[in-house]
Amino acid sequence: MERGELLYEGKAKRVYRTDRPDRYLVEFKDEATAFDGKKRGTIADKGPLNNRISAYFFALLERAGIPTHYVETVGDREMLVQAVTIIPVEVVARNIVAGSLSKRLGLPEGTPLSQPVVEYYYKRDDLGDPMINCSHVVALGLATAEELHRMRELALQVNQVLKEHLEPKGIVLVDFKLEFGRVDGQIVVADEISPDTCRFWDRATGEKMDKDRFRRDLGGVTEAYTAVWRRLTGEEPDVRG
Ligand code: C5P
Secondary structure, X not given: OOOOOEEEXXXXXXXXXXXXXXXXXXXXXXXXXXXXXXEEEEOOOHHHHHHHHHHHHHHHXXXXXXXXXXXXXXXXXXEEEEOOEEOOEEEEEEEEOOHHHHHHHOOOOXXXXXXXXXXXXXXXXXXXXXXXXXXXXXXXXXXXHHHHHHHHHHHHHHHHHHHHHHHHHOEEEEXXXXXXXXXXOEEEEEOOOOOOOEEEEXXXXXXXXXXXXXXXXXXXXXXXXXXXXHHHHOOOOOOOO
16 A cells, blocks of 8 residues: 555554545554643653554454554554544543542542543644534534534544453453544544553552553563463564564
């Protein structure tokens, strides 16, 4: 598949057109940012690891009947996806209090939630991705009420599938962020599902296996992402950097 015009360059990925109008190529980068771009760095092999981990999760969701943009893995850092229009709403689902929820509500990290919490954030780097509610989403025309309902339903389904899949592998799914795309009148899970966008805690030790290691300068970031891959597949990742 030919790599065409660069459509979008984000903090962790580049998206290109291809010679097929209905396909985009996603390239996963090693660069990482946190705190609205105030913290920047490079995580060795993050691109290849997140490419593989995302493909693994997208395939898992597809098998569970949840539509995603994933088509196939075409390179070490490259994934072919459906050409979708991204809805500018980040949907966060949480099972356990951590991160911004802990700060906002003054609850200790690790507090279990009695049911999953779903939150919406306006995808606007210049505003620092502010939290919004359902009426903002609809009133601002970011998505219709039907689309919003579907995104919430899909986020809860994704939560259930990922949680149940990770549990026997000794990984607790604390929370995660999803982005959705429109394609052929359908809403599909897009972007990526990786340790950059999820919080994974080791069930036995509570150790963080995700981007919080980078955000909080805990060290061992590549090792943690590699450990996620090993837990998922039982194999060492064949990353060429
Ligand atoms: O920072 P916060 O606690 O709100 O993050 C909730 C979840 O969403 C975390 O898993 C985090 O990795 C993810 N997230 C993300 N991209 C953002 C904000 C949060 O992937 N822009």
